Amino acid sequence: MSSSLTAIMNTGLSALRASQAGLGVAAQNISNANTPGYVRAEIQFTPMTEVGLGGGVRVGEILRAADRFLAAAGLSAEATRGATTARTTILARAQAAFGDPTTDTSLFAALDRVWAAFTETSVDPSSTLGRDAAINSLNGFYAEVRRAATEVQSLIAEADERIGSAVAQAQDYLSRIAEYNQQVRMTVASGGEKAAVQNAQSVVIDQLAQMLDIRVYPMTDGTVQIRTSGGALLVGETATELSYTSTSAQFATHGVITYDSSAGSATNLEPYFTSGEIKGLIEVRDKDLKGLAEALGGLAASVGDALNAAHNENASFPAVSSLTGRQTGLLATDALNFDGKAIIGITDSDGILRQRLQIDFDAGTITGESPPGTFTFAGSTIGDMVASLNAALQAATPSGQASFTNGRLSVSANGGAGVVIQQDPTTPSDRAGRGFSHFFGLNDLVQRETPLFFETGGSAGDTHGLTGNLSFQVRDNNGNLAGNVTFAATGTSWSDLVTALNDVSTGLGRYATFAYNATTGQIGWTPNNGFSQVALTGDTTQRGGTGVSFSSLFGVGNYAGAARAIETDVATAILNDPSRLAVGRPNLQAAIGQPIVEAGDNRGVNALVAARDQVRSFSAAGPMTPQTTSLATYAARLAGVVGRMASDAQRAQEGADALAKAAADRRAQVEGVSIDDELVRMTTYQNAYAAASRLIQAASEMLRVLLQIGTTTG
Numbered sequence: 001m002s003s004s005l006t007a008i009m010n011t012g013l014s015a016l017r018a019s020q021a022g023l024g025v026a027a028q029n030i031s032n033a034n035t036p037g038y039v040r041a042e043i044q045f046t047p048m049t050e051v052g053l054g055g056g057v058r059v060g061e062i063l064r065a066a067d068r069f070l071a072a073a074g075l076s077a078e079a080t081r082g083a084t085t086a087r088t089t090i091l092a093r094a095q096a097a098f099g100d101p102t103t104d105t106s107l108f109a110a111l112d113r114v115w116a117a118f119t120e121t122s123v124d125p126s127s128t129l130g131r132d133a134a135i136n137s138l139n140g141f142y143a144e145v146r147r148a149a150t151e152v153q154s155l156i157a158e159a160d161e162r163i164g165s166a167v168a169q170a171q172d173y174l175s176r177i178a179e180y181n182q183q184v185r186m187t188v189a190s191g192g193e194k195a196a197v198q199n200a201q202s203v204v205i206d207q208l209a210q211m212l213d214i215r216v217y218p219m220t221d222g223t224v225q226i227r228t229s230g231g232a233l234l235v236g237e238t239a240t241e242l243s244y245t246s247t248s249a250q251f252a253t254h255g256v257i258t259y260d261s262s263a264g265s266a267t268n269l270e271p272y273f274t275s276g277e278i279k280g281l282i283e284v285r286d287k288d289l290k291g292l293a294e295a296l297g298g299l300a301a302s303v304g305d306a307l308n309a310a311h312n313e314n315a316s317f318p319a320v321s322s323l324t325g326r327q328t329g330l331l332a333t334d335a336l337n338f339d340g341k342a343i344i345g346i347t348d349s350d351g352i353l354r355q356r357l358q359i360d361f362d363a364g365t366i367t368g369e370s371p372p373g374t375f376t377f378a379g380s381t382i383g384d385m386v387a388s389l390n391a392a393l394q395a396a397t398p399s400g401q402a403s404f405t406n407g408r409l410s411v412s413a414n415g416g417a418g419v420v421i422q423q424d425p426t427t428p429s430d431r432a433g434r435g436f437s438h439f440f441g442l443n444d445l446v447q448r449e450t451p452l453f454f455e456t457g458g459s460a461g462d463t464h465g466l467t468g469n470l471s472f473q474v475r476d477n478n479g480n481l482a483g484n485v486t487f488a489a490t491g492t493s494w495s496d497l498v499t500a501l502n503d504v505s506t507g508l509g510r511y512a513t514f515a516y517n518a519t520t521g522q523i524g525w526t527p528n529n530g531f532s533q534v535a536l537t538g539d540t541t542q543r544g545g546t547g548v549s550f551s552s553l554f555g556v557g558n559y560a561g562a563a564r565a566i567e568t569d570v571a572t573a574i575l576n577d578p579s580r581l582a583v584g585r586p587n588l589q590a591a592i593g594q595p596i597v598e599a600g601d602n603r604g605v606n607a608l609v610a611a612r613d614q615v616r617s618f619s620a621a622g623p624m625t626p627q628t629t630s631l632a633t634y635a636a637r638l639a640g641v642v643g644r645m646a647s648d649a650q651r652a653q654e655g656a657d658a659l660a661k662a663a664a665d666r667r668a669q670v671e672g673v674s675i676d677d678e679l680v681r682m683t684t685y686q687n688a689y690a691a692a693s694r695l696i697q698a699a700s701e702m703l704r705v706l707l708q709i710g711t712t713t714g
Contacts (some may be wrong), residue, residue: 004397006634006708008695008699009696009699009700010056010059010708011056011057011695012692012695012696012699013056013692013696014055014056014057014058014059014688015057015688015689015691015692015695016692016693016696017059017517018045018058018059018688019685019686019688019689019692020685020689021043021059021062022043022045022681022684022688023521023682023685023686023689025041025042025043025062026678026679026681026682026685027682028041028183029041029431029447029673029678029683030201030673030675030678030679031580031634031675033672033673033675033678036203037199037202037203037206038062038199038673039065039066039198039199039202039672040065040671040672040673041062041063041064041065041195042062042063042065043060043062043063044059044060044061044062044063045057045058045059046058046060053233054549061193061557062193062195062629063195064195064199064202065670065671066196066198066202066671067667067670067671068216068218068665069204070178070666070667070670070671071216071667071671072215072216072668072669073663073666074209074660074663074666075205075206075209075213075214075215075216076209076213076229076275076663077656077659077660077662077663077664078206078209078210078660078663079210079211079212079213079214079229079274079275079276079279080208080213080275080656080659080660081653081656081657081659081660082209082210082211082275082276082277082280083184083208083275083276083277083279083280083283083656084280084649084652084653084656085277085280085653085656086159086162086277086284087280087281087282087283087284087288087649087652087653088156088181088281088289088646088649088650088652088653090158090159090281090284090289091284091288091645091646091649092646092649092650093151093155093649094152094155094288094289094292094642094645094646095149095642095643095645095646097151097152097155098148098639099148101636101643102638103462106146106639107141107144107145107148108145108635108636108638108639109391110137110140110141111141111238111303111635113137113140113141114134114137114138114141114303115612115632116137116471117133117134117136117137117138118134118605118608118609119609120133120624121132121133121134121583121602121605122583122602122605122609122668123602124662125583125584125599125601125602125604125605126317126599126600127385128578128579129577130583131549131578132578132584133312134581134605134700135570135574135581138307138445138446138570139569140577141303141569142300142446142568142569142570144585145296145299145300145565145568146565146566147467148295148296148565149296149300149562149565149566150566152289152292152293152296153250153251153562153566155288155289156290156293156368157247157248157249157250159281159285159289160246160247160248160252160254160281160282160285161246161248162281163244163246163257163278163281163282163285164244164246165244165256166211166243166277166278166281166572167242167244167278169633170208170211170212170242170278171239171241171242171578172703173204173205173207173208173211173241174208174234174235174239174240174242176201176204176235177201177204177205177208177226177235177239178235178238178239179226180197180198180201180204181201181223181224181235183197184197184198184201184221184222184223184545185221185222185223187223188222191227191440194222196218198222198284205226208226209276210245210275210276210277211276211278211279212228212234212273212276212279212598213228213229213273213274213275213279214227214228214229214234215227215228215229216224218273227276228269228272228273228274229272229273229275230257230269230271230272230273230274231272232272233540234259236371240259240260241259241260242257242258242259242269243257243258243259243266244257244258244372245416250604251474251537251558251559251562251563252558253535253537253558254285254286254524255272255483256268256269256270256475256479257269257278258440263431265670267480268475268478268479268480269479270282270479271479274421275697288645290558290562290621290622291621291623292480292622292623292642292645293562293565294561294562294620294621294622295621295623295624295638295641296562296565296620296638297561297562297563297564297565298370298561298564298618298621298624299565299567299634299635299638300564300568301448301452301453301564301568302616302618302631302634303446303631304444304445304447304448304452304471304568305446305452305453306611306614306616306631307325307433307445307446307513307611308438308441308444308445308446308452309434309611310439310444310604310607310608310610311443311582311604311608311610311641312421312437312438312441312442312443312444313422313435313437313438313585313603313604313607314422314443314582314583314584314585314586314607314608315443315582315584315585315586315596315597316349316417316579316580316581316582316583316584316597317351317584317597317598317599317601318347318349318351318418318581318597319347319351319418319419319420319586319597320412320418320419320443321412321416321417321418321419321422322410322411322412322413322419322714323410323411323412323419323437323442323443324408324409324410324442325408325409325410325440325441325442325444325451326408326440326441326444326447326448326451326452326614327407327408327448327449327451327546327547328407328408328409328439328440328441328451328456328546328679329407329450329451329456329543329546329548329552329553330382330407330456330546331382331407331457331462331463331465331543331544331546332380332381332382332383332386332404332425333381333383333463333465334381334382334458334463334644335380335381335382335458335460335461336361336377336380336381336382336384336385336431337457337458337459337463338361338385338429338430338431338436338439339361339362339429339430339431340361340362340423340424340427340428340429341354341358341360341361341362341423341424341426341427341428341429342358342359342361342421342423342424342428342429342435342436343357343358343359343421343422343424343588344359344389344393344411344415344419344420344421345357345419345420345421345422345586345588345591345596346393346396346398346400346418346419346420347417347418347419347596347597348393348398348416348417349416349417349418349420350595351418351595351596351597352415352595352596353588353590353591353592353593353594353595353596354367354370354379354396354397354398354589354593355368355369355370355397355398355592356369356370356592357369357389357392357393357395357396359389359429359436361385361429361436361599362427364376364377364380365377366388366389366392366394366572368395368396369592370396370397370592371395371396371397373392373395375388375391375392376388382404384403386402386403386409388413389402390402390403393411393413396413398413398414398415398416398606399413399414400412400413400414400415400417400419401414405545406544406545406546406547407543407544407547407548408545408547409440412444418597420586420588420596420597421436421437421442421443422437422586422588423435423436423437425589431457432456432457432520432521433455434453434455434457443582444571445570445571445574445581445582445608446568446569446570446571447568447569447570447571447572448551448564448567448568448569449567450548450552450560450567451548451552451553451555452564452568453555454520454522454553454554454555454560455520455521455522456520456521456553456554457520457521458459458494458521459494459518459521460493460494460495460516460518461493461494461495462493463492463493464491464493464494464496464497464543465543465544466489466491466542466550467488467489467541467544468488468489468539468540468541468542468549468596469486469488469489469538469539469540469541470486470487470489470536470538470550471484471485471487471536471537471538471539471540472485472486472487472508472534472535472536472537473482473485473533473534473535473537474508474511474531474533474534474537475531475532475533475535476530476531476532477530477531477532479532479644482511482531483511484537485506485507485508486501486538487501487507487510489541489550491550494516495516497523498514498515498516498523501514501525502514508525510528510535511527511528511531511534512525512526512527512528512531512534513525513526513528522554522555523550523554523556524554524556524613533689535557535558536551536555536557536558537558538558539551559702561621561665581604581688582604583604583605583608584597584598584599584601584602584603584604585601585603585604585606585652587608611631612630612631612632612708613630613631613632614630614631615628615629615630616628616629616630616631617640618634621659623641623645623669624641642704645677657666694696
């Protein structure tokens with residue numbers, strides 16, 4: 001009998017302990033109902049038996065009511081929200097830099113004002129105020145382009161800085177997760193409850209998920225292993241070490257995020273990212289913003305090139321006495337590579353034609369009319385043609401001269417005479433799609449110190465004339481650094497240079513195939529199989545005395561294309577002297593002794609206005625695909641692309657926000673605390689506690705009665 005009473009007492013006592021433990025867990029849940037990241041705790045009970053009979057209840061482990069699959073869905077949704085939020089905030093500011101095209105303050109409205117100002121000038125082309133207004137509006141447009149381009153570069157630097165900060169924060173989270181793993185092991189070893197530590201760890205994991213797309217793998221000892229969705233291990237026994245160095249330099253080549261650098265095997269981590277704030281920042285920095293920078297540079301160059309094409313056919317009144325061309329980056333020994341004909345007229349101060357020189361590039365002759373004479377090119381180089389042109393000008397009356405020095409062609413007349421250059425109306429001259437004066441930029445309205453366009457029209461046999469080094473960075477298909485190659489310009493011709501670059505031992509032939517484009521006169525390359533990127537990261541070359549580098553000449557690397565938006569402006573000579581704005585269209589077909597330039601001629605400024613709607617070819621530039629259209633349409637499409645990128649990012653963020661909220665709500669339904677449910681549990685445990693107390697009381701009373709019976713019997 002005593003053993004039965006003892007069993008009853010032990011059962012009641014175990015029930016009391018179980019009820020107390022259950023009340024404690026319920027109270028803990030209620031007190032943490034509003035704690036972010038808290039996962040509801042559940043206590044485990046198992047029956048105790050003695051010789052096949054019930055012996056009470058055993059208090060088991062306190063577990064978190066975590067749902068692994070809902071947690072994974074929530075982490076994935078948070079990573080997507082982190083990526084879309086990062087892109088949206090930066091692209092919204094990029095769109096603001098371009099401005100709303102429907103307002104008067106946008107970059108595109110500034111371009112519209114250029115066409116409006118030129119149209120107004122055509123009403124009275126002799127008006128100084130009209131020319132001033134036209135030049136100022138064009139100058140204002142390029143100021144807006146520079147402002148927007150500078151803002152885009154600032155956003156690139158900001159995104160890169162945020163990547164550096166996010167990597168540092170992610171490293172802190174990884175270290176803390178690893179520390180919590182150690183605490184879990186120690187808690188389990190000491191017999192304590194690990195749920196509280198796991199809850200604290202879960203909060204950090206949720207924070208990490210906003211930065212990186214991670215997968216969490218629970219281990220049998222209660223710890224977790226963290227990997228990216230691409231499989232890269234971030235937390236195992238210890239935390240992986242991440243490394244990244246940001247840079248704020250314009251047009252910089254950015255590094256990559258590496259991990260395990262302390263082990264001497266730094267690996268690019270970026271290919272293992274699919275979402276998260278860091279992934280979003282990388283995409284907006286390397287794709288979205290750089291694409292916009294390229295597109296903006298393309299717009300600045302296209303507007304300038306179109307206006308220059310018209311302006312080089314125009315003339316001011318009186319005609320200027322000296323024309324100095326753009327920096328072509330060419331050498332006098334380069335092949336001439338022109339066909340067709342161009343005409344040079346020498347006028348007096350009243351615009352009367354005194355000499356006409358016809359340059360026939362196909363025949364290799366320059367023919368003068370007054371005095372008559374024929375001058376033959378001694379060879380087929382730029383220097384040969386310029387020498388003949390100089391001789392023809394010196395023989396003219398009034399006389400003049402021509403020279404080609406350090407990449408620039410100059411043509412001038414003496415004694416106050418003027419110089420006018422035009423295309424032959426029947427067989428216009430052409431090199432790489434541009435006429436004689438246009439190609440050399442002799443009467444440019446828009447300028448850049450390095451080439452504005454990259455179709456050099458050269459020949460593979462031209463002497464490359466480069467001194468200095470080219471630096472390339474090579475990455476494999478996983479994004480890992482395959483090598484940094486410094487290449488010293490070698491050989492004599494461009495063909496020699498390409499051959500040297502393709503050498504598998506001393507060049508980059510293992511990584512890419514280089515080629516010279518005979519149509520445009522450019523050098524380009526294509527990565528070989530196994531390599532995703534061969535990027536020009538440094539360039540100390542200079543071509544002869546031009547000061548033009550390899551990258552500036554051919555438009556390769558991070559700098560060349562995008563920098564046109566920052567470095568392009570109204571020609572200094574015209575900005576300083578608005579009378580040089582060529583608003584007339586000379587008639588070089590007139591007879592000698594007839595006027596070819598008049599003060600009231602507005603045909604030239606009308607040609608500038610018409611440049612807006614002339615169909616031309618546009619190369620690919622960032623998000624802008626290659627296309628044949630007008631400047632007006634191209635600018636409108638660029639405005640649409642900028643707006644669409646921002647709106648698409650906004651919609652993606654809104655969708656990600658909704659998905660993340662839904663995932664969090666679903667997870668909260670399973671893992672969260674319901675006050676009502678916990679109150680029910682507390683009532684249940686209280687009733688169980690009372691019942692256990694009554695059981696113990698009844699057993700105690702039974703024992704007392706039995707003892708009294710035993711005493712009476714004795």
